[in-house]
Each structure stands twice: as C-alpha cells, then as structure tokens.
Amino acid sequence: MGIGEVTLPPLYERPPRPLAMARWLVTKFFWWQHLLWIVVGVAAWTWLTPSLDRFAAPAPWAVALVYARNVGLMIVIVGGLHWWLYMRRSQGTQHKYDERWLSVGRRPFLFRHQTRDNVFWSLVSACSIAALYESLMLWLYANDLIWTIPARSNLPYAVVLTFAMFPLASLHFYAIHRLLHTPHLYRMAHSLHHHNVNIGPWSGVSMHPVEHLLYLSVPLMFLLIPGNPYLVTLTATYLLLSAAPSHSGFDRYVIAGGRTVAGGDRFHTLHHRHFDCNYGTSLVPMDKWFGTWHDGSDEATEQVKERRRRLAAR
Ligand SMILES: [Zn+2]
C-alpha cells in the first residue's frame, strides 16, 4: 500500500469545531499511544527508577540502573513490536507502507544488517545518553538546585504538564530536526538515521550520538519550567519509546478478531521517503505554517522535488 493521506488535526480547523476537537483528542491522541506512554512513564518513575535521594551525590551505579531500565523497556516494547510485526510477521504485509522487509546483507548498515545496526545505536547510544540527561536532572532535583513542584502535593499541575510535554517535545523536535538537516550536521550525524528509508520499530531512535544529544535533551526544559522528577522520567521514556510505533512501517496493527488499532505515523514515514518535508509532527503543524507540509499526495511529492531542484540550481 501507499502511505496514504495526512490530515491536519481538527485542533487547527477554522472555524473551530469543539466536538470534533474533543473526539480527536480522546480517540486519536490519547487512545492508545499517548495513554501508554503516560502509563509507562508513571510505572518507570514509581517502580523502575532508583529513589531520588540516591542521586544526591554523583552515583555511577544509579546512572547504570537508569541505563539498564532504558534497555529493559526498549527490549520489551520496541523488541516486542519488532518481534510481532517483523519476526513473527503476524499480519504479513497487511497495512504495511512498503512491500519490502528490512535490509539484510547491505551497506551502509553496521554489520550489513538494518535491524542489528538499529538495535546497536538504540541500546548503546540512545539508552546511555538518555540515562545521563535524566540522572543529571535527578541530581539537580535531589540537591534542590532547581525549582520543584512535587506531583503529590500539586496533582493538577503535574497532570497539565504531563499533557503539555507532548506538544513541547514536538516543537523541540521540529527545531532540532531542521538544524540536523543543515548540510554539515546532516553529513556528520543525521544521515545515519536516514539510512533507514524503509523503516522498522528499531529505526526510531537509531541515530548518531550527536543527534541523540539534541533529540534526547527535552528533559532539560525542566530547568526553565518548574517540574518534578516524575516529569523528567516520563519525558525520557517517551522520547525513547514513542519512536517505535511511529517508525514501525505499518499504518495499523491487526489485533484480536481482525480488528485494527492505529499504528505508524504517516507524517514521519513521508519524511523518511521524501526527505525535504515533514520535519516536525502533525500535533504541532510547524510544517504547515512554514511550507514543508507533505499530505501524502502526488502533488506534494512534486512540490518537494521542485523545491530540491530550486535548491540545487542555486
Ligand atoms: Zn530528517
């Protein structure tokens, strides 16, 4: 199948349609992926992260535990999705954007194997850089060096920031992604992620360490926005895990009884295929406002080609 059409979320329609907005927020945004990231974030902070006082003094073993937690979560969630779709091939190529399976025996992938390459960059680089950022923030909280508004004493504030994190991360992604497409940074770092034209769950955070330093830096926003340690863990785990379904290469997942649920992200899959478009996400449609929106149509593909021809002719 092709990638299909991308539509603007009803949040941005004029005149506003409040019912359509509410329906979209509940059935498309919250259910099921964002709900899952919140559940995983809460569980990771409550049960899978060393308590805050362990970070008061610089403690390599506490960082190592955060790293091990990241690896464990990625193996279960990203590995589970990969196993279901690409090893067990549970739904064959039904709802798959690209008829081909992932690349084996070819350059430019490390070990000449796309999945092994993707697993390597995810577990070795992404999980450790995410653990370093998270531990740095937890060290700051443990020593009262940044402003904390504890989740337990101010639950409504924590809930609002939980939901605000997603559009903020989207804005951050647009900004760093545009930067990564400047010629020098592209050649040096971002080209590694773009080796994956046909993508799978492990391609999500298969990036050069320099890109990881940028992409995984979202928790640093809590240096400026009063937050709390739970929000840092939520943000860190969200960045590592949410790229798995969005890069899974399948538009929908077939579950029990032949029913399907939303799967991959058409918008970002178009970026991997056509490159000079869709730098952000559709949640905050910066591409719409800055003229790089690809809606999946042939006309949009022509516009991308035309833009590239103009740039090459300069
Ligand atoms: Zn890119």
Ligand SMILES: [Zn+2]
């Ligand atoms: Zn990508």
